[in-house]
Amino acid sequence: MKILVTGASGLLGLNLSLREIGTHTIVGVDRSKLAGTPFEIYKADLLDPQAEHRLLDSLRPEAVIHTAANANVDACEADPEGARRLNADLPGELAQACARRGIRLVHISTDAVFDGTKNGLYTEDDVPNPLSVYARTKLAGEQNVLSVNPAAIVARVNFFGWSLSGTRSLPEFFYNQLAAGRPVNGFTDVHFCPLFVGDLAEILVRMLDKGLSGLYHVVGSEALNKYEFGLQVARQFGFDEALVIPKSVEESGLKARRSHNLRLSVHRLSTDLGQAIPGVSTGIAQFYTQAQQGYPQKMRSYQQG
Numbered sequence: 033m034k035i036l037v038t039g040a041s042g043l044l045g046l047n048l049s050l051r052e053i054g055t056h057t058i059v060g061v062d063r064s065k066l067a068g069t070p071f072e073i074y075k076a077d078l079l080d081p082q083a084e085h086r087l088l089d090s091l092r093p094e095a096v097i098h099t100a101a102n103a104n105v106d107a108c109e110a111d112p113e114g115a116r117r118l119n120a121d122l123p124g125e126l127a128q129a130c131a132r133r134g135i136r137l138v139h140i141s142t143d144a145v146f147d148g149t150k151n152g153l154y155t156e157d158d159v160p161n162p163l164s165v166y167a168r169t170k171l172a173g174e175q176n177v178l179s180v181n182p183a184a185i186v187a188r189v190n191f192f193g194w195s196l197s198g199t200r201s202l203p204e205f206f207y208n209q210l211a212a213g214r215p216v217n218g219f220t221d222v223h224f225c226p227l228f229v230g231d232l233a234e235i236l237v238r239m240l241d242k243g244l245s246g247l248y249h250v251v252g253s254e255a256l257n258k259y260e261f262g263l264q265v266a267r268q269f270g271f272d273e274a275l276v277i278p279k280s281v282e283e284s285g286l287k288a289r290r291s292h293n294l295r296l297s298v299h300r301l302s303t304d305l306g307q308a309i310p311g312v313s314t315g316i317a318q319f320y321t322q323a324q325q326g327y328p329q330k331m332r333s334y335q336q337g
C-alpha cells in the first residue's frame with residue numbers, strides 16, 4: 033500500500049516514515065526540513081490553498097496518515113487562530129478530499145481532549161472537555177474529520193521516541209538533562225499512557241490493514257506518572273536516579289492548563305486488532321536500543337542544510 037505521511041519531519045511522522053513496515057511504501061510531506069531520506073519526499077505547505085488536492089492528485093496514495101499539526105501546547109495558546117486553521121480546519125478539508133477520492137485516512141489526535149477529572153481510564157465513549165487551545169482545536173479536528181469522512185480512523189495518541197531536533201519528546205528531555213548530570217523535574221501529578229513511537233507506527237499501519245474506522249485510543253497499555261517515567265529512563269540508561277526530582281505540574285509555570293489524568297483505555301483497540309498493546313517498559317528499552325545503534329544520529333543526518 034502507498035501511504036502518504038504528513039508532518040514527515042515531526043516526531044511521529046519521521047519515525048513512521050523511517051520504519052520499514054511490511055511491503056508498504058511511504059511518501060512523506062515536508063515543508064523544508066528534510067533531505068536525503070530513504071523514503072520519497074513531497075515538499076508542500078499544507079496551509080497553501082488547494083495543497084491537499086494537489087498532493088492527493090499527483091501522488092495518488094491509497095492511504096494518508098495525517099500527523100501534521102501545531103502540537104506545541106503553549107505555542108497554540110499564543111496563536112489560537114493559527115492553531116484552529118492547522119489543527120481543526122485542515123483535517124476536515126483533508127478528510128473530505130480523501131473521501132471524494134476513496135483514499136483511506138488516519139487522523140492523529142490527542143489524549144489531551146480530556147480534562148483529567150475522571151477517576152480511572154477514559155474510554156472512547158467518555159465526553160471530552162479540553163482545557164487548552166491545543167486540546168480544543170484538536171477535538172474540533174476530530175469532529176471535522178468524522179463528520180465528513182466516517183470511514184476515517186481518528187487515533188488519540190500519546191507517544192515518545194527520538195526526534196529530528198533531539199529535544200521534542202519527553203524521554204529526550206530526561207536524557208539530555210541526565211546525560212549532562214543536571215537535575216530534572218518529573219511531574220508526580222500527571223498520569224499518562226505513553227507508547228513507543230515505533231510501536232505506534234506499527235499499530236497505525238495494522239489498523240489500516242485491518243480496515244478499521246472510527247475513534248480509537250491508541251496509547252500504551254501501562255499508566256504511570258511523568259516522574260516515574262523519568263526514573264525509568266534514568267534506570268535504563270544507567271543515569272543517577274536521584275537527579276529526577278518529584279514536582280507538581282502546578283509549580284511548573286507552563287502557560288496552558290494541563291490535565292492531571294490522561295489514562296486512556298486501549299480495550300477497543302486491542303479487541304479490534306486482536307492483539308495486546310505494548311506498555312512503557314518495553315518501549316523505553318527500544319528507545320535505549322535505538323540510541324546504542326546510532327538511530328538519533330542517523331535521523332539527524334536527514335536534516336536539510
Ligand SMILES: NC(=O)c1ccc[n+]([C@@H]2O[C@H](COP(=O)([O-])OP(=O)(O)OC[C@H]3O[C@@H](n4cnc5c(N)ncnc54)[C@H](OP(=O)(O)O)[C@@H]3O)[C@@H](O)[C@H]2O)c1
Pocket residue numbers: 038039040041042043044045061062063064065076077078079098099100101102103104118140141142143144170189190191192200
Ligand atoms: N508528541 C506527543 O506525545 C503527542 C501527544 C498527543 C498527540 N500528538 C499528536 O500527534 C501528531 C504528531 O505530533 P508530533 O509530536 O509528531 O508533532 P511535531 O513533532 O511537532 O511535528 C509536527 C509536524 O507538522 C508539520 N507541519 C506543521 N505545519 C505544517 C504545514 N503548514 N504544512 C506542512 N507541515 C506542517 C511540521 O513541519 P515543520 O517541521 O516544517 O514545522 C512537523 O513535521 C499531532 O497531531 C499531535 O497533535 C502528539
